[in-house]
Amino acid sequence: MAFGVVGMLGLIPFYCSDSAVFTFKDLSRTNKARYAKHDVIGKKPKLEFIGLDSRTVSLSIRLDISLLRKLPPAAAILLLTKLLEKHEAHTLVIGGEIMGKYVIESIDEERKFFTGAGICTVAEVNLSLTEAG
Secondary structure, eight states: OOEEEEEEETTEEEEEESSBEEOEEEEEEEOOEEEEEEOOTTSOOEEEEEEEOOOEEEEEEEEETTTBTTOOHHHHHHHHHHHHHHTOOEEEEETTEEEEEEEEEEEEEEEEEEOTTSOEEEEEEEEEEEEOO
16 A cells, blocks of 8 residues: 655644645745835835735645545534634645745635535645645
């Protein structure tokens, strides 16, 4: 059985194996600088660099019961929601690169498919993370 850890958010691994998949797609990271804007009469404003802003990361996770060893997507969503509610910073590691400590700022979920009993079988979750200083 092949098993690979793609990355981690705190203690939550993103992994792929022959029997289970819990990984992400469309990861994007934003780096920004902060500037103060000083108005000048009759001229263009002057910008003053005041520092770097916190990085942000967004990523999407497909939660599919057939790929999660029969774990319902709602259980994975609950785990992520508990991390958000704890408002603690967690180390984000992707492919061996330590990207920093991040808090989960928001979770957007879209529950796509259900069984006849109303159990969600496929969901898409979008995480918005903000660097914690």
